[in-house]
Amino acid sequence: MTGTLPRPAARRARRWLPDLLRQAPFRRYWSAQTVSLFGDQISAIALPLLAVLGTGAGPAEMGYLTAAALIPNLLFSLLLGAWVDRYPHKRRVMVIADLGRAALLAAVPVAYLVGVLSLGQLYLVAFLTGTLAVLFEVAHGALFVSLVPRRDYVDANALTNGSRAMSYVAGPSAGGLLVQTLTAPVALLADAVSYLVSALFLARIRPARAPEPAAPDGTGFGIGQGLRFVARSRILRAVLLGTTTLNLFNYMFAALFVLYVSTELGLSPGLLGLVIGVGSVGALLGAAVTGRLVRRFGIGRTALVGFVLFPAPLVLVPLAGGPTPVIVGALLVAEFLSGLGVMVLDITVGSLQVAVTPERLLARVAGAKRTVNYGIRPIGAVLGGSLGAAIGVRPTLWIATVGAVAGLLWLLPTPIPGLRELPEPDTSAAA
Incomplete structure (x- = not known):
């Protein structure tokens, strides 16, 4: 055998x-x-x-x-x-x-x-x-x-x-x-x-076709070209502003979540691990269903769902109270739905970014997005810690969870809500 x-x-x-x-x-x-x-x-x-x-x-x-x-x-x-x-x-x-x-x-x-x-x-x-x-x-x-x-x-x-x-x-x-x-x-x-x-x-x-095109010689090294392209593209500009807003508030939330759950809600490390693990299961389900959602509702509307479904369920965290089973139930629902939402968001936003960007700018746009998105994370964490010390952990969590949903507002006045299919590369923004 x-x-x-x-x-x-x-x-x-x-x-x-x-x-x-x-x-x-x-x-x-x-x-x-x-x-x-x-x-x-x-x-x-x-x-x-x-x-x-x-x-x-x-x-x-x-x-x-x-x-x-x-x-x-x-x-x-x-x-x-x-x-x-x-x-x-x-x-x-x-x-x-x-x-x-x-x-x-x-x-x-x-x-x-x-x-x-x-x-x-x-x-x-x-x-x-x-x-x-x-x-x-x-x-x-x-x-x-x-x-x-x-x-x-x-x-x-x-x-x-x-x-x-x-x-x-x-x-x-x-x-x-x-x-x-x-x-x-x-x-x-x-x-x-x-x-x-x-x-x-x-x-x-x-690869089945010639891959990895290099930028033409006349474009220069172009360190800032990725940022300029994002700024000129209505779709990518809105997506970056929306995700940056969401990340700012989400990292405020992340900086205080473990502290709040373990001290003020009194959950044991084992229960905390269970809650976080359920969030990962929700993410796995989100990866499985996003393609179907896009085919049913279109890429634009599904992206909007991700911008809401990722942060909105987390309001159950500062809202949680009462007996331990009720608290744990609320946190499990919050983490599961939020995990599902983050996958819907990441898959649709990632697909939009690749679709809209001309191939010769893919790495520069990825670098620009990474700089902004990763740059805002420590700012959000520090802001969350500072606000938590100044006004209390629970009020800060309310601000973080409600504020994160505001990332959706950047997308509403753009073509994104009406997109059924992935858009073509935005050559006008690359000019």
Whole structure:
């Protein structure tokens, strides 16, 4: 026995696959994304635990470690987006980014085993892996459009976001189990291996058409061109303003959620973990149904649903009160519906961004969006903490949950609500 399915059985199994996953190039792209996302969830647990247990890091040092991973988004997104748009081999960039992250993470357990691991090394690893993550993310849009026909953008985004949702469901548990059984340094090797597997899948992709167009020589390096394009495009400008507004208030909420639930509502860590896990299940369902919603109601109206369904259910958090079962029930509903909504939002907004952007500007637009969206997150977190200290945690949560819905208002006076299908690239905004 070889362990492989007989050919008739293999054909029957393949019929259950979505059409896109029957195509080897996209299947390899999706597999690379999926493996990498699960590895990221392992590092999200293992690296902070290693900082605490291996180097004795305290609260301030943990904040610095988190900042080291995030700051490349602000420093390099525009610059790397401009460079990647002019470089004709985006897939090669993605493979190099994966290999670099694998090497950086593999060096950590080696340093730990020989007794030379320091907090400074962890800061450096977090910063450099964060930089390579930016490089990977700004490059992948061009590969995406070379693999996926325009009519399948929503379904393709649903599959990749479904992997992300599944990684949120299973990844933390797997990461915790690996850390508990193998220790944090060895668990990091699992993430390093995931990047190697991702690089292998990407290296084996052969797009059906000529991929990864470089910008014409006459356009200049164009660091600010992505921002200018977004500012000129009615659709992308509204989407960016809407998501930035939503992120500002959502990170106000996120900064206080755990504190409020654990202290003022009195939930145990186990119940808190259950609540967060249900949110991941909602995200998985959202990835499964978004394509159907788009086909039924159109891409524009479905995007509007995402802008409401993501933040609105979270009003149940400051509203929750009474016996513990009632509180837990309210939080479960809030997290489940919000998780569903965030997938609807991410899939529709991601599809709109790729559809509206000319291929030669994909990386620059991705860099511009990443700079703004990631730049607003720490501002929201600091604002939430400051308001929570000044006026109280519960009133701040009310402001955050209600304010986040205001992101929808940016989209209403634009063509987005009337869009049935994905729009064509906005060449006038690129002029």
